[in-house]
Amino acid sequence: MESLNAQLDMWIHRVRRRRQVPSDRDRRLVRDALVLERVCLLPLPEHPALTDPRPIRRLGEAPYVRFDRNDRPIPHTHVRKPLTLVASETEVCALDGPIQIARHLRSYDAHQQIEDERHLGALITEKRRARGVPRRGRRSGP
Secondary structure, three states, X not given: OHHHHHHHHHHHHHOHHHOEOOXXXXXXXXXXXXXXXXXXXXOOOOOOXXXXXXXXXXXXXXXXXXXXXEEEEOOHHHOOOOEEEEXXXXXXXXXXXXXXXXXXXXXXXXXOXXXXXXXXHHXXXXXXXXXXXXXXXOOOOO
């Protein structure tokens, strides 16, 4: 790996930076353009952005998890289980250990309830099935 990094470094300094900037009317070299543009670059943030998975400690009774002030559905079988959310710029995933149980497009709106017919359909099927099961300890009728 050291050798490859050294070769790349050498190529950048001896070859790439000596080329002309593509589509540059002034025909500047890359190394000269880099010097001019460096003064315009913003400094890196003092604290790095959080990119690690975020554990969810407790979930309510509803089959949703909250992230970025929005509620996203999860399978009803995972309500009240400890889950982990992993978010990128474009999507949010809910994980049960290493297994992905839900994936949604990321929304930067606020106070939205994102829906997923797969999760809702499974919940409705389970509720219908549960209605047919007789309740214990109760008499039906007079």
